Amino acid sequence: MASLFSGKSPGPATDTPLKDADSHLAVRVRALTKTFSIGRRGVDKLLALKAVDVDARSGEMLMIVGPSGCGKTTLLSIVAGTLSFDSGEINVFGHKLHQMSSSAVTAFRARSIGFIFQSFNLIPTLTCAENVSVPLLINGLGRQEAEKKAEEMLERVGLGGRGGERPNFLSGGQQQRVAIARALVHEPRLVICDEPTSALDSQTGATVMELLRTAARKPGRAVLIVTHDNRAYKYADRIVEMEDGKVQRVYEDARDIAGY
Amino acid sequence: MLFGDRPKYIMLICGLTFAALLMTQQTSVFCGLMIWTTSTIRNVRAKIWVVDPKVEQVNEVRPLRDTDVNRVRSVHGVAWALPLYSGMVQAKQIDGTFQNVMLMGLDSATLAGRPARMLRGSIEDLRLPNTVVIDAYGVEKLSKGHARMLDIGDVFEINDKEARIVGICLAERAFTGAPYVYTTYDKALTYAPRQRKMLSFVIVEPIPGADPAAVARQISADTGLRTFTEDEFFWSTIWWYVYNTGIPISFGTTIALGFIVGVGVSGQTFYTFILENLRHLGALKAMGASNWTLIQMVVLQAFTVGLLGYGIGVGLAALFGYMVLDKGQPPFYMPMQLLVFTLVVIVLICAISALLAIRKVMKLDAAVVFRG
Ligand SMILES: Nc1ncnc2c1ncn2[C@@H]1O[C@H](COP(=O)(O)OP(=O)(O)OP(=O)(O)O)[C@@H](O)[C@H]1O
Ligand SMILES: [Mg+2]
Numbered sequence: 152m153a154s155l156f157s158g159k160s161p162g163p164a165t166d167t168p169l170k171d172a173d174s175h176l177a178v179r180v181r182a183l184t185k186t187f188s189i190g191r192r193g194v195d196k197l198l199a200l201k202a203v204d205v206d207a208r209s210g211e212m213l214m215i216v217g218p219s220g221c222g223k224t225t226l227l228s229i230v231a232g233t234l235s236f237d238s239g240e241i242n243v244f245g246h247k248l249h250q251m252s253s254s255a256v257t258a259f260r261a262r263s264i265g266f267i268f269q270s271f272n273l274i275p276t277l278t279c280a281e282n283v284s285v286p287l288l289i290n291g292l293g294r295q296e297a298e299k300k301a302e303e304m305l306e307r308v309g310l311g312g313r314g315g316e317r318p319n320f321l322s323g324g325q326q327q328r329v330a331i332a333r334a335l336v337h338e339p340r341l342v343i344c345d346e347p348t349s350a351l352d353s354q355t356g357a358t359v360m361e362l363l364r365t366a367a368r369k370p371g372r373a374v375l376i377v378t379h380d381n382r383a384y385k386y387a388d389r390i391v392e393m394e395d396g397k398v399q400r401v402y403e404d405a406r407d408i409a410g411y
Numbered sequence: 412m413l414f415g416d417r418p419k420y421i422m423l424i425c426g427l428t429f430a431a432l433l434m435t436q437q438t439s440v441f442c443g444l445m446i447w448t449t450s451t452i453r454n455v456r457a458k459i460w461v462v463d464p465k466v467e468q469v470n471e472v473r474p475l476r477d478t479d480v481n482r483v484r485s486v487h488g489v490a491w492a493l494p495l496y497s498g499m500v501q502a503k504q505i506d507g508t509f510q511n512v513m514l515m516g517l518d519s520a521t522l523a524g525r526p527a528r529m530l531r532g533s534i535e536d537l538r539l540p541n542t543v544v545i546d547a548y549g550v551e552k553l554s555k556g557h558a559r560m561l562d563i564g565d566v567f568e569i570n571d572k573e574a575r576i577v578g579i580c581l582a583e584r585a586f587t588g589a590p591y592v593y594t595t596y597d598k599a600l601t602y603a604p605r606q607r608k609m610l611s612f613v614i615v616e617p618i619p620g621a622d623p624a625a626v627a628r629q630i631s632a633d634t635g636l637r638t639f640t641e642d643e644f645f646w647s648t649i650w651w652y653v654y655n656t657g658i659p660i661s662f663g664t665t666i667a668l669g670f671i672v673g674v675g676v677s678g679q680t681f682y683t684f685i686l687e688n689l690r691h692l693g694a695l696k697a698m699g700a701s702n703w704t705l706i707q708m709v710v711l712q713a714f715t716v717g718l719l720g721y722g723i724g725v726g727l728a729a730l731f732g733y734m735v736l737d738k739g740q741p742p743f744y745m746p747m748q749l750l751v752f753t754l755v756v757i758v759l760i761c762a763i764s765a766l767l768a769i770r771k772v773m774k775l776d777a778a779v780v781f782r783g
Contacts, residue, residue, distance in 0.1 A: 224781045233697050233777040254701065260777075261699020268780055272694040276416055289699050345781050 176242075177341060177373030178207035178230055183239035185225055199225045201396040202239070207341075212364060212374040212386060214405070217393035223377040224345055226393070230375065231264050231343045232256040244340045261289045265334030265367075269346040271326045273318040279305060279329045280314030286337040304332040308362055324355030328362060335366055342367045344376040348383055360386045381410040416684065420716065423680045427720025427757060428727070430673025434666050435728035435745065435753045441662040442749060443742025445649045447586035451497055451513070452644050454582050454591065455524040457614035458623045460644050461492070461630060464637045468648035470587075472498060474608035479636060483613045486633045488626040490619070493518040495612040496599040499589060503568040506556045511589040512549065514569070516599025524614055526593060532563045532578025537595050543574045546582035549590030569602040584742070673760040677720075681713060681764040685771050689779070696777040709768045717761035721754055 185200040199222045207213040215223050228234035230241060232248055241248040246259050265286070266272075273282045283301035288294065302314045308328040318326050327347060334342055347363065348356030364386050367374045376387070384390060390402040402408045451469045452460075461483050463473035483492040496516030501509045517524050517537070525534050526544065536542055545553065545561070553567060554560045561567070566575050569592070582591040594602065600609050613636075617626040627638035639647060653659050685692070692705060732743040 228778040228781050231697070233781070257699055257701050259699075260697065264699070266694070266697055266780070268694070270690075272690060272780055274688075274691045274694070285695065286698050289695075289704070 175209055176206050177209045177244055179242040180205040181240040183236060185236045199396055203398055205391055205398060207373045207375060209373060210370045211388040212368045214387035214390045215377045216390055221393045222396045223393055227343055227345055227377050232260045263340050265339035265342040267330050267334045267344040267347045269349055271330045273326055273329055275319050278315050279318055282329060283332045283336050290337055301336060304336040308332045323351050324358060327359050331362055340372050342374045346378055348380050353382055384408060384411050419680055419684050423677050423716045424720050426676030427673060427717055428724040430669045431721045431724025431753055431757055432727045433669035434756060435725050436731055437662055437665045438749050439732055439743050439745040440741050443744040444586055445652060446744050447584055447742050448652050449645050449648050450583040450585040458617060458641055459615035459627045460639045461613035461615060462637050466637060468651035469644060472611045475610040476608055477610050480613050482634045483615060483630055486630045488617050488621045488629055490616045492613050492615045493521060493523045494596050494610050495524050495614050496596050497611040498603050500569055500603055504553055510552055512592045513585055513589045514599055514602060515591060515593045516596040519595035519597055526580035526582050528581040530579045530581055534578055536577035541573045541575050542577045544578035544580050544593040545576055546580050546591040549592060550579055552590050572602055670756060674763055677760055678764040678767055682767050685768040692772055693775055693777055693779040697780045702773055705772050706769050710765050713761040713765035717757050721757045725750060
């Protein structure tokens with residue numbers, strides 16, 4: 152696989168900084184609208200996001216909460232550049248997603264975004280170290296160097312020496328830690344997490360959130376987390392509450408939200 | 412990625428190996444069989460063959476008039492032209508059973524068309540009365556039921572006439588399964604059932620430096636008989652069997668089966684493999700792997716298993732060929748072109764499998780990874 156990924160996009164994360172007035176912003180979403188075609192012939196429309204405005208500040212951990220179906224995952228997918236949208240402006244560390252071609256968006260994802268999924272999404276046929284090295288390989292790093300960095304990253308998430316094992320032999324919490332290592336190994340500026348703890352028990356969930364906060368929350372970067380889990384609220388810098396495709400309220404202090 | 416999934420990996424290689432083996436083995440046997448139809452041509456090694464105008468292949472005999480030899484001989488560019496008898500006759504063995512043999516009658520003065528290699532005895536002894544030379548395969552066939560193998564000095568009967576063995580030779584195997592029995596042209600006429608015309612072929616050597624094809628054309632023009640150069644006769648015979656018998660169809664069916672099984676097994680396995688891994692491919696896509704990268708991955712994996720399957724399959728086929736080569740049964744001929752043919756087909760199978768998978772990968776939406 153190494154050879155396939157090599158020689159693609161130029162080396163890892165050195166993004167061009169924001170040069171406009173909003174340079175303290177990591178993510179700036181304005182009037183984002185997304186409709187899905189549903190029904191058998193795709194004629195019915197479902198308005199999933201209705202003119203959403205969201206900001207994530209540089210260096211913060213922003214949590215997005217709300218009832219099921221309110222559009223959290225949709226918003227996250229769009230900001231991550233994995234889903235198209237109807238209208239609006241999205242600026243992620245200076246990258247204007249609404250103006251970029253699909254191949255540019257793909258390159259942007261490879262360099263600037265780290266992903267953590269609810270169901271881990273580790274590749275079962277690769278070892279942990281190989282899984283972690285995937286983003287580096289995609290960014291054109293050599294295989295040996297990538298695996299060395301992967302091992303270091305695994306060490307940082309408390310899984311030193313486990314790099315040679317297959318993910319399926321690890322516990323859920325350990326798998327999610329591998330996923331965190333994979334999300335951070337190429338030092339992306341934006342880390343995207345969709346329900347990172349909902350497949351874990353509360354103890355393991357806390358460990359994972361702890362780890363995310365220490366490892367991912369850095370100056371000049373940002374972490375976006377969608378969650379249902381109110382025990383995770385205390386790790387957030389700010390919380391955005393959504394409902395029915397709209398932003399309901401932004402909590403500048405996480406302690407203000409009901410259920411904290 | 413595929414390499415980690417042992418069962419599927421093995422399944423794929425088995426499917427492709429099976430396809431490669433079946434196709435190579437069947438095609439080799441087919442080629443071998445086709446080559447066998449030309450055994451007489453390869454045994455006689457004449458540069459030009461003169462036949463009745465209706466004859467298209469060497470195993471179909473329409474006798475010429477004895478005088479035709481002289482007519483051919485007088486054509487410009489002919490060094491020599493000699494009669495050759497070739498026909499299936501029944502040999503009676505000592506125990507009273509019959510065996511078909513391919514009787515070859517050679518011009519008694521020159522013995523032109525003689526076997527390439529004598530194992531024992533002398534071909535010159537054919538000039539003695541009631542004598543024959545049989546091939547090694549004939550020794551085996553005609554000795555059936557005897558306490559010992561036939562040898563020089565032994566006697567059997569051809570159409571109630573005594574035939575004494577004076578030599579044993581090596582001859583190319585005929586597809587009819589009949590061994591070759593050599594005698595002189597005159598004696599062949601007494602062994603074979605009497606007919607109005609008995610001359611099967613006139614074999615011709617052009618004068619040194621003359622182009623056989625040109626001489627052959629000249630003979631046709633002057634005598635009205637049909638002529639073939641050795642090469643033309645070889646291919647004319649093979650094509651005759653391809654067009655006029657069911658052999659290609661029956662082999663073709665098996666070969667097509669190998670292809671279909673190959674496509675079926677490998678395409679199916681590969682496709683389910685992709686389906687099962689769609690989430691992971693989606694994750695790779697989300698992480699910024701381009702379609703092109705994923706396609707390369709799919710293609711690399713498809714062709715790795717393809718080449719492995721090809722290698723093992725062809726290897727097994729060659730092993731099979733090696734094992735039957737001593738026995739000489741069934742015929743087996745595995746030329747270079749055949750290996751290339753199988754390789755092309757296996758690559759085709761892999762390409763079809765990969766294409767199915769690639770279509771799926773292309774349509775894959777990176778956002779699927781966010782869906783539970
Ligand atoms: N690919 C799609 N096609 C059609 N409708 C979709 C698609 N994805 C999401 N939707 C719809 O859009 C709305 C928002 O979905 P989304 O997944 O963003 O909600 P969510 O807030 O993440 O919910 P949950 O908390 O259950 O994960 C829902 O009504 C959902 O059914
Ligand atoms: Mg969701």
